Structures are given as C-alpha cells and as structure tokens.
Amino acid sequence: QLKLVNPSQYRFEHLVTQMKWRLQEGRGEAVYQIGVEDNGLLVGLSEEEMRASLKTLRRMAEKVGADITVLREREVDYDSDVPRKITEVLVRKVPDNQQFLDLRVAVLGNVDSGKSTLLGVLTQGELDNGRGRARLNLFRHLHEIQSGRTSSISFEILGFNSKGEVVNYSDSRTAEEICESSSKMITFIDLAGHHKYLKTTIFGLTSYCPDFAMLVVSANTGIAGTTREHLGLAMALKVPFFIVISKVDLCSKATVERTVKQLERILKQPGCNKLPLLVNSDDDAVTAAQQFAQSPNITPIFTLSSVSGENLDLLKVFLNILPPLTNSKEQEELMQQLTEFQVDEIYTVPEVGTVVGGTLSSGICREGENLVVGPTDDGKFLRLKVCSIQRNRSACRVLRAGQAATLALGPFDRSLLRKGMVMVSPEMNPTICSVFEAEIVLLFHATTFRKGFQVTVHVGNVRQTAVVEKIHGKDKLRTGEKAVVRFRFIKHPEYLKIGAKLLFREGVTKGIGHVTDL
Secondary structure: OOOOOOOOHHHHHHHHHHHHHHHHHOOOEEEEEEOEOOOOOEOOEOHHHHHHHHHHHHHHHHHHOEEEEEEEEEEEOOOOOOOEEEEEEEEEEOOHHHOOEEEEEEEEEOOOOOHHHHHHHHHHOOOOOOOOOOOHHHOOOHHHHHHOOOOOOEEEEEEEOOOOOEEOOOOOOOHHHHHHHOOEEEEEEEOOOOHHHHHHHHHHHHHOOOOEEEEEEEOOOOOOOOHHHHHHHHHHOOOOEEEEEEOOOOOOHHHHHHHHHHHHHHHHOOOOOOEEEEEOOHHHHHHHHHHHHHOOOEEEEEEOOOOOOOOHHHHHHHHHHOOOOOOHHHHHHHHOOOOEEEEEEEEEEOOOEEEEEEEEEEOEEEOOOEEEEEOOOOOOOEEEEOOEEEEOOEEOOEEEOOOEEEEEOOOOOHHHOOOOOEEEOOOOOOOEEOEEEEEEEEEEOOOOEEOOOEEEEEEOOEEEEEEEEEEOOOOEEOOOOEEEEEEEEOOOOEEOOOOOEEEEEEOOEEEEEEEEEO
C-alpha cells in the first residue's frame, strides 16, 4: 500500500474488505508494506503521513478483529529533504472458533548437537545451565534421562499470540493455557539424532508430515555423524529446512565462521543447490522468513546459544513470521474429500479406553462419527466409533484436514490396532495391496541390488519389510540407478496410495522413490 491517510468512508470499507480477504488467503496472517507503490516502487512516506497511515491500518485491523505489529522500518534514499520511511506491518487475526495456525517443525541433527536443549529453552522460557537441565522435561523414558539421548519422538509446543509475543510454559501452567492464548502454534517434533534410532527418525519425518525441518548443527563439532544423512532425508522428502548452529558460547568466532563456511559449501553443492542466508539481525530474520516461504531454495542459517541466549530472539522472530505452506484454498479442497486418518501411535488410557494419535490427511472428522479401521492381517476393515477428540491436549469437536490429534475409541480392542493403519469413512472403498510397484532411485548400496532382496519400506505412516520380486528391464541395480521395482509385503497387506513418497533402507542400503502401481 502506498498510503492510507484519512480515507473516505467508502474507501475505508473497501480497504477493510480487502484486508479480510487477504487474511483469509494467508490463513489469518498478512504482511502489509506501507510506502510502496503497487508496482513495487519504494517511495516512502514522511513521519506524519506514516503515523496517519498506521492509525488507519489500526482502525482497519480493529474492525476485522486483528492485531498489528510493526516488523521493521527502513529509510529510503529519495530526492527530498525530508527523511522518508517504509514500514512493514504484520496483521494477525485472533482466530475465531479456535482455528489457530498450526505449523509442524521437525528437529533434526547429529547426536549431542543440542536439539532437545534448544527446544527446552524455547518452550520453557529459561536458559540452559550448560549441563542439559533445559531438556529434562522433554524426555519420555528413564533411559533417555540417564544417557541424555533422545530415542523416541516427543512433541513440544510454542505459541505466539496475535501481537507476536511468545507464549510458553514460563507464564502458562498447562498446554491448554498456551492453546487458549495463542493465535499461532508451532509444534516441534523432537527426533532422535543417534544412528541407532534412524528408523524412528525416518518414521517421524514420513508419518507426521512436518511443514518445515530445523537442522541443528553444533558449532564446535561442525558437520559430523548423521548430519549429512538428515540433510539428505529432508531433501529426499522435499521438506523445506533451515539451519541452526548451536553452542556458539563454547567456541571462538573463528570456529563458528568455519562451521558456517563448511555448511555453505555443502549447501551450494550441485546436489543441494540451496542459497544460504546468514541471519545476523531482526531485519535479516524478517527477510529470511518471507523469502524462505516463497522459494524453497533459500536456507536461512542462525547462530545461537542455548546457554547465553545469544541470538535466540532472532529465531523467535523468524518462527513468528513464518507463513504456512498451504493456503486456505488447498486446505478447503482437502476438507471436501472423504475422511482419512493415519494412525501413528496407540495408547491405552485408564477410564477412557483405547486412544490413537495421528494426522487427518483429508476430510473432516467429528465427535461421534462412525469410521472403519484397517487393514487387519487378512485385509479386512473393522467398524468403530470416535468418542472424543483432543488436539494439543485440549478437547476439540471437529478435526479438519492436515491437523494432528488424538481420538478416543472407547472400548475398542487395542490388540487389533497397529501403527500404519488408517481410519476411513465407510463409503470410501480403500485400496489395500500386498504387492506394489514403485519407481525408485538407489542412493547408496554396497553391492548390487537384485531380486529377492529384503528391505524395510517407509511410506507415510506405513513401515514394513518387503521383498523385491522383480526389477523391470534389468537384472540388478547399482548405486545411483533408476528403475521400476515390484515389492511384496512380508506380513500383512497395507493401505497405499499411488504417487505416495517412498523411502527404503536395509543396513547401508538406502533409496527413495514413489509408488506407481498397486
């Protein structure tokens, strides 16, 4: 917008309608640049005009029920004596009917790069003591506390209210409080860094469908161990990622710079083809968030410390502005399809019965709805009823496509369920198969890959061992070759979709591809 000084009533109404539409498109968020002409010419406004324009913008936002925060101001060199400025403003709507923006960020990185500690500091609101105190609340098992290594997938939430301030456990007691006072929630999926737990990490990346990935590299060790592998996984699954270099309080400036250079060199390689963007100021963080969402080739790099808290605010600014990947139109299209829920975790809760956790990949799921779950070992689907739904630990009546939640199924027998099942609406005729074909690329293999080879296949939330039945047009495959391969599941049939991304591994063999035929 160029300027919004004292508009007429008619123009004001028009502007408000426009703002409503923009907020709806951006799922509750929009960034306004004031002092820029429609063709993108940076004109700038004088002090007075800027003040009046911001006042109008505030009035517009109040009318729509939104809050505004000034992201940054810039002076423009324009041929005039008066200093002229451009302002960028974030408009965020307080969500009606609890529809907060929900972004899922997977956290990757080598062992001991400080993933859990960084999350602990972000979500608990207090700095670490350098001995790993901040991460104790994230661990789920006793052996994790003893060894200090994450082996399971844990979820942590960080909220931002509509003014862009952080809402975390420092001022709210429970997760429900965080949900109630936030208009944007970021769910961090804390994955394991150790090589031994690679299958858990792959499962986290394929089944929880994260929007973004955060790769944590420790400044003193640089790129080591599983870092490259995790980088490769994020790229294979086409998850846009940004990089955080942690532990800068431990080493000299030169060491940090060396790590940054090392990362930049890897990112610019022809395989990656990314454009690294080092974030040093608030201004950079704002630019990074906007550019990152528009083009996936840009990779922002943050250098921070969880102990001294250095540059932690830049990461918070970045996460606050980060827009969701899908716009409202795509989500509405998904919501009109039939219900389909992926089962990722199964628990038994006293006095509630069986509870399943996972993601609704399409459609809408309401409390009290009748669905069928399957496939069982002999390929059948069983009927069940959804008793109640919880999302981020607070009750919710309706679940929309793309949201993660837990569903209580009442007295349903837990032993009939397993990870990788789906719950779909009864009228859908689900495609189940025990033999499928996929077009694959072999990423790394010690010897040749041939018929009769057994691999563990990951497709979304399905993971099972499969046998290679046939390689079309070839006898065997070597590293880097492409082919269409027929696989057969060993134990039971699974629900697959054509076009689903596929990852397989066996020892040091790794490959990616997509399902072509069932």
